[in-house]
Amino acid sequence: MYLADYHMHSKYSFDGSEELDTICQTAIRRGLSEIAITDHMDIYTGLPYDEQMNFEVPGGEQYHMDVSGLYGGLVQMKEKYAGQLKVRIGAELGQPQVNPEAAALFIRDYGDVLDFVIGSIHNMEKDLDVYYYDFTKIDVAKMYDHYVDWLLKLSEMGDFDVMGHLTYPLRYMFERNQLRLDLRPYEEKFRQLFKNLTEKGRGIELNVSGYYKAMQDAMPPMSILKLYRECGGEIITIGSDAHKAEYIGFYQKEAHEMLETVGFRYLTVFEHRKPEFIKL
Ligand SMILES: [Zn+2]
Ligand SMILES: [Zn+2]
DSSP: OOOEEOOBOOTTSTTOOOOHHHHHHHHHHTTOSEEEEOOEEEOOTTSOHHHHTEEEETTTEEEEOOHHHHHHHHHHHHHHTTTTOEEEEEEEEEOGGGSHHHHHHHHHHHTTTOSEEEEEOOBOGGGOBGGGOOTTSSOHHHHHHHHHHHHHHHHHSOOOSEEOOTTHHHHHHHHHHOOOOOOGGGHHHHHHHHHHHHHTTOEEEEEOGGGGSTTOSOBSOHHHHHHHHHTTOOOEEEEOOBSSGGGTTTTHHHHHHHHHHTTOOEEEEEETTEEEEEEO
16 A cells, blocks of 8 residues: 655644654654655735745744745755655645735745645635634534635636645534534535536545544545545545644555545655556
8 A cells, every 4th residue: 555645744834843854754664655745835815925934823923934944954855765755845825816926926936846735725814714713603504605615716726736625614613612514515516616626637635634633534524525536536635734743644544445435546646746646
């Protein structure tokens, strides 16, 4: 079984702490063949992207992303672990559609080193991360419908390879307020989303971080994963979304089984933004 964890964060992300070297060594120890380190590049409304690397994390702490340190370090890791582990240089680009100029500049400036880009939605109106919502005070069904509209918008534009954690709000809804959501009413929108993605040669990820959190479900869950496959979806990566070394490679074997169960025959990996298909 070819193990490739395609979503994780290092100390260069505002919410990460691990050294690049620790990540690579952990991956090798766990028998992974390949990893993509995908530190956050969240795009905010109305700011040039290089100013977006300095911001105040809610709670008051000032954060600075050392982008050249990150990508320089990753190039070193590629060389250091060649023959033992394929290290892919990734990015998790957050809501690029709010500021397409900034997103395009980022891709232009780092396009020659990037192997893989996840397009994610974390923040919606007023650049507020869904993480900070008070789900007890809002209509969660409406909120998620709105989130899917943001995904649709992202699928129509943006330069990325796979769409990240399609059911991101559900993780926090359950974690904080034990709220679950019936996803059947969103089926038509998901069909449109998958049509947009497959037409542009893009895919989705199977994000398994929910299994080491209270949610105990995948993002997206099996029903939506199955729908993606039925809609002709082929490009699929598996990601632990690890922010700590202990979760690197988490749930890989189970994720392979999930993909096989809904009819996938190949796992996708990327080099220089080009997909390669590996038999499950
Ligand atoms: Zn994310
Ligand atoms: Zn992430």
